[in-house]
Each structure stands twice: as C-alpha cells, then as structure tokens.
Amino acid sequence: MQSLLNVKKDFPVLENNQDLVYLDTGATALKPKVVIDKINEYYNEYGVNVNRGVYTLSYKATTEYEETRTMCAKFLNALEKEIVFTKGASNGLNMVALGFGMDYIEEGDEIISSELEHHSNILPWMEVAKKKKATLKYIPLDSTGRISVDAFKKVLTKKTKVLAITYVSNVMGYISPLEEIIKIAHENNVIVVVDAAQAVAHMKIDVKALDCDFLCFSAHKMMGPTGFGILYGKYKYLKKMSPVEYGGDMIDIVEKDSCIAKDAPYKFETGTPPVAEAIAFKEAIKYIEAIGYDKIKEHVDELTRYALTKLSKIPGIKIYNPTTEVGIITFNVIKAHPHDVATIFDEHHIALRAGHHCAQLITKWLECVGTLRACIYIYNDYSDIDKFVEALEEAVKYFEEW
C-alpha cells in the first residue's frame, strides 16, 4: 500500500461522526475546518452587508468578499471581470442558457449536448431549444459511455451554435476530451459551455488553456460552502449576455422608464449575496491548492484502484464504469434495487448515493432504474474502502439468499 494523504482530522464532520464512511463527495464534499472557521469569522467579527455602507465594517466585509473574486480569477487563470458570483453550478448554467443562449440561438440552430450531462446543463438548453425552435442534439456515447472527439464531429454541423458539455461526468467519472473538442468547436464558430461541477474537485482548471467560452461550478463540491459558485465567461460574451435577474446592486442608473446596468460581472449579481459563503470560499481554494491537485489525484487514484480490485472479486454486482478517472464508482447489486442496498450501507454508516444522480439520461443509457455511486476523495482511506466492500459483500449475500 502506498502512503496516502492524511487529512481526515481537518474535517469536523468526520471528527464528530467517528464511524462515518463518507462516499458521497459527488453530491457535496465535506468542508475542512478552515472553511467553517472563516464562515464564523464573518458572522462573529464583521457580519454586515457588502457593497453598501461606507463604514469600516462594511468596507472590511466588501474587501474580504471581493478578494474572493481576485482569488478565483487567479485560480482559474481568468480576469477578475470574467468571474461572476452565482448560487452554484445550476444557477450559473441557467444564467448562460437563459441570459446568453436565449438571445444568441435562432430558429433552426442546433445545440449539442450529451447524455452524460447533469440535468442542470441540459434542461436549460432544452428550454432554449423549445422557445427558439432550435434543435438539441446529443453526442453519441461510445460503448463505455464516453464522449469522444470523433463522436462530437459526427453531430457537428454548419447549424451548430452552442456546445453544452460536462468536463467530468458525475455518474461515470469520465473526463471529457475537452481541449480537442473545444478547438474543433471554435473552428466551427461554436460557443462552448463547460459544466465543471465535478471536475473542479479533482483537476486544475485553466480557462485560458482550455479556451472554453463559459464554465460553471459550485463551491460546495470542492470543499467550499453551499449556495455559492462561480460562472466564468470570456468578457466579450459576458458583455453581450443579459442578466436573468434585475434589482439592487446590479444597476448603475435608474430612471422612471429606463435603467442602465453595471458592467459585467456586476450586472449579473443582484440582491444580497451569500456573503459568508463567498468569503469562506477563499479558504477552500487555499486548502485545495495547499494540498495540490497532483497529490489529490495520486490519493484518489490509489484508493480507486484498491477499491476496484476488491470489487472485481465480488460476484453479483455490476460496475458500470471500471475505467472511471476521478474516484466515482457507479454500480448495482444485480438482484436488488439500489435503494434497498443503500439502506444496508446506511446501517453500516456508509454514506453514498442511490438513484439517478440528477442525470436521468445516463441512467437510461445504462438501462437501469438507478445506480449506487461511491465517490472517493481525499478524506477517505483504505479502511473506508474495506468497510464499504465488506458492507457490499453482505448486501449481495443478503439479497442473494432471500
């Protein structure tokens, strides 16, 4: 066995639930103490609104808040004015589809997406397609359920205007070959919207190198607070994009019959934001960068390899993605419904997800009613995997016998 990260102690939820085996990072990652402390710091020390008062505390809160934008820009290799604060990935993806797509897409145009998408990167585009009489097309997945460059080329036509695609599938754990796909998309004047909700916990994202036009993620899946996220957009597109919500903060000048919105990114940010969450997100970025994505990958890869080796010896289960790339293992006990199995895991204090994971299209593609999903992350260890495998063996045996 190879030496792994030793960070369990950084996570109060694990300290407070000693027997918990947390394998549901795909739904949300646990938060390290530094993030929680920062949330408390805001509420305890300067818990006032941002962008409003001219008094000292308000200045302090606003400074802390705007530092997050600076840090996110550096984190993604973007400009500060390209960083829009959102409520999360779903919110950001909706803003792009409804605020940009709704203006940009015209009748007869084509939008390309995939069956690997989370609902939040497909339903907004379905709505755009319906309203604008455009067509939504799907990249055909290969036999393992992957998106390939060739398959993308097959659905690409002169009418294609937008590609909405996931960086990492939340069910299959595959990384989409985005560099090449984006290059080809741009050669064909196709705007590319990337859902990086799962990717951001596992890999360094450089929006300049990737050259995507929009990219969204949630803070909470990379150990940051819930209810906060980032929408990156190339400035030239953010400038064109319409706000979906109007109100305070986002506006420059208001007359009785007209108004002038602020420039991007502020024109997309109306209402009092989740201030504590935004401020504390900095700590999540610092935490993840201090560990390093290479170390995270080593740790997750090793445990995934360890788990898959053990799982391959259990008859009576089906693994849907043996070539997973980010520690997401999707499986079923052949003789049982995923929810019945999930209850057995729950009895063993193993938290994992059962169902369609907000990605019904891939569940249908896999031809099952739902799946179980175990997600391995930095705070898991060999013992977690052992307990998980043991419980699964018991579940198989239990449903085999009855």
Add this chain to the structure above:
Amino acid sequence: MPNNIADLYNQVINEHRKYPRNKGLIEGYKTLHLKNPSCGDDVTVQMKIENGVIVDVRHDGSGCVICCSSASVMSEVLKGKTVEEASQIIDDFYELIKGNMPKDEDRLEDAIVYLNIHNFPPRAKCATLAWRAAGALLVDDEGEDADE
C-alpha cells in the same frame, strides 16, 4: 449484518415482494400515478368503489422492495373496506410509519409489518407512496394523473 435490516425486510414484506397481490392494472378503474422523483419509485394505484365500498384495488409500478411490497400489502388490506374504514386505516398507517402504534392495531392487518420503518427514516416515503395514492383516490372521486 446489523439486526435491524432483517427487521426491515421481514418475512411478510419478502412474501409480498415475491408474490405481489392484486398486481396489474384494469381498464376503467379510477387511477392515480405517483412517483418519488428523487429515487424513482413509481406506482400506479387503481380502485373500484361501489356504494361506498372498495370492491377492488389494483397496483403496478417499479421501485424498491419497500415501495412495491407496500403497494401489495395496501391493496390487500384496503380491498373490501368501506371508504370510511379505508381512510382511517390509511391514517393509522401514517402514524405507524412515524413510529406511533395506532389504537386499533388489528385493523392494519399485514401493514403492521412496516412498524420498523421509523428506524429507517429515509425509507418512509418508499413505504407510504402507494398509500398516498390510495388516500388521494378515496378523496378525489374523479381520479387523476398527478406526479409529485
């Protein structure tokens, strides 16, 4: 294996899983289709009510053992009851799921086996899905296709 798993998947539930009663739909009955969207449990319940008596109950659908067995148990328990009796039994069942033993436990017949569900709170909605459909059919004379 922790003991209470066997409490959950007990003999009666297992029987109904293997041999569901009153399964399969019949044209012309009052019909209600309900889902638990988060987990995919999907149940359709039908009733034939004549002169205030439930003369037939049918169900069909897919889902976990708790959901499917509970639909079968429900059909057996409610069949032959008056609408009024059935409403009371359904209320008792909801109480049972919360862990409260109803005053008249015999009235629940086999449905009593879901008593242990309250130890598994995430599964309460699996156990009650078919019962919610039945309850709605009793109240709403027309029946409708409602998803939740």
